[in-house]
Amino acid sequence: MSSSDSVPDPLLLLPLRQRIVEQQLGVRALHVIRPGRPDVTHLFRSDAPENLYSISKAVTALAVGLARDEGLLDLDDRLVDHLPAPTGGTGPDGAATRGYGEGIDQVRLRHLLTMTSGSPVTAFTDEEREHPGLTDHFLGTDLSAQPGDGFVYSNGSTFMLARVISERTGQSLRDWLMPRLFEPLGILNPQWFTDRQGFTWGATGLHLTSAQVARIGGLLLGEGIAPEGAAEPGTRLVPGEWIRAMHAADAWVPTGEADPEGGKYGFGVWKCSVGESWRADGAFGQFLVVLPEQEACVAITSHLEGKPGSEILRAVWEELLPLL
Template identity: 30%
Template sequence: MTKQWRGRLDQAVHAGQVGGLHGIVAVRNGQTVLEYYGSGEDFAWGKSLGVVEFGPETLHDLRSATKSVTGLLYGIALGEGLVPPPAEPLLPRFPQYPDLATDPGRAALTVEHALTMSLGLEWSEDLPYTSPANAEIAMELAPDRYRYILQRPILERPGSRWTYCGGATALLGRLITDGTGQTLSQYAQTTLFAPLGIGGFEWMSGADGVASAASGLRMAPRDLARIGELVLAEGVWDDQRIVPAAWIREMTQPRLQTKWDAQYGYHWYIESIGDHRVLTANGNGGQRLFILPDLNLTVAITAGNYDDPDQWRTPLAVLEQVIFPAMA
């Protein structure tokens, strides 16, 4: 770790610009240039863990950054011929709901609509994730999560608009588990985590025992950074092909505009921050994985600002007040 990087971080901490920061791992050109661990109250899916002294091995909720990992797993399974390609209709993969398949509007749904969160169904996660009125929480509480998702009222033509939707990710998770015959955790361990040397992780499940493809992953920042390095290398780690390069390119191609300035690919955000193109995995509370291809840089951030409307400020400040000035 260079003094310049750590000095910039210390300034940001003392200036109150990175409130709630729990950890940072920044890797450039394959070398760790900044690693930091703080302390503070933390939660696992809303359950308080008390005040935690974070360290290199401490697992942390990734929350919705989990979605981007699920997107990677879908690409691995697609490369193995175990899941349907994006253009394939979605409802035939859920034959347990023949009544829904007869609806012409739902019959138009494809796997790509799930990958791009453009299902056109009624879905809102605007309320805190402690509220049963939040669509993702309602999905977790439903007797059948997949029926809950697929029978939501149709609001618009599929593919016409991006709407944040953890249900879309849950559908992808089900396609992965059906196609591979493994749980998400098992498949992730075998095909992604073990090849990256990631040993410690947890994939939390709902009351029905189904792992949350949308928000259940807990991982240390070092390991989250490894996932970023894998994407940066177009799916190769230690000369081993883990994710098809074609999927990395497809996954990070802008397809739809979000409600802010970012664009959305296949479960990854594509943003412009400063003069840089940034691939981003986002999670509630300030969890971020920033990948900056032009700088050959990956930055993994964990934080504890859950459900805070200004939670975006801390990870953005890490980039703008710490990373970019240290590289100037």
């Protein structure tokens, strides 16, 4: 019998809720998902759609797995095999760009997925986010490091994965995922930011309610099977082999971060400091924490400023995990 069997569901979140309030951690919603049991939920405010920030990257990683399963791409494909060379873009300084940047022909989709591409185009500056031709800017910029040599956190890398899928399918990433992921999960009209050319950002900007993001957490926990509460529960949506690959031992790359919660990055997800747990992670405290040993997933939406998001994770480890 697990310790959670002796804790009534209405009390499961009580210690965590108290700590959230006392430490002003900015959490807006909590969901605990466990197969075969009702979800345990607490909302600190109405459950409106909000930006999940980099949880979007994990959803794009799921899309890469689906595209791979459909034969549209492979992780060892070169980026240049999917996207044509720039022919008339402009750099941030207004200078014309022509052709691929130096080293771009060595970038493989695996490098983009693990953020080891070596490209300096991370798309965090206003200049890059608002670039009129971000795809060509990425493709036309010389690498600053050899692909695979080191991790640099990058919205640009994930955006380029979204662009590859769009190029192969003729649809935006968001639209391509509608019948494959969103609609079967009961997510009928998700909003997802685009660049100035109308391409889905992929790296950020997906807006969902906490209940909807919890269904994605259930999908991760269930290794690709739609959870209870989805429109098509029990349906396989993503290959289980791909979900396992996202957080497999050989997927993790060292980031150089001192925070133990940020030391290893996989395929759009992070390794947690506790046991075999792993997570999708977005700015301001958005989390999908998968707990294989507890057969649970914790979905959290927040708006935490002035403190690291790891404070929320620490609260989960200390207040909730012992009850699971």
